[in-house]
Amino acid sequence: MPIYAFExxxxxxxxxxxxxxxxxxxxxxxxxxxxxxxxxxxTAPSFRLSGSGWYETDFKKDGDKKKNLTEGSAKPIESKPAESKPSSSE
Structure with a gap:
């Protein structure tokens, strides 16, 4: 049940x-x-949904791209492999 403010x-x-x-x-x-x-x-809500785990939907298929709703541009999040730094043997 919600809490309402009155005056x-x-x-x-x-x-x-x-x-x-x-x-x-x-x-x-x-x-x-x-x-x-x-x-x-x-009144303003007393909570805010934010963080890296809030997506448009968490039930999309593997091939679909998820959008992070906490970012203003709602860019699709793509996973990239970690880049390895070249070893310097000078």
């Missing part, structure tokens, strides 16, 4: 509430008791 327009009291998406928003402020003054606030 009372009458007294300015801010509070959070854990509720289902289908539950109605509260109409009474728990601090001052004002009716129909409580409004839901817009």
């Amino acid at each position: 009372c327009a009458a007294c300015g009291h801010e509070f959070d509430r854990l509720q289902k998406m289908s539950d109605p928003d509260p109409t009474t402020c728990p601090a001052c008791g004002a009716e129909h003054q409580v409004k839901r606030q817009l």
Whole structure:
């Protein structure tokens, strides 16, 4: 269940509430008791999906190229063999 943030327009009291998406928003402020003054606030998510393991899909076939969604350009990731450095025998 998501946590929603609310604010009372009458007294300015801010509070959070854990509720289902289908539950109605509260109409009474728990601090001052004002009716129909409580409004839901817009908040930013508290997590971010990032890292090298987040791909468009992890269920593609072996021949398909995966796109890393954390990179802005969404370039296909290609595996390359490690380059060996030439040995210097001077």
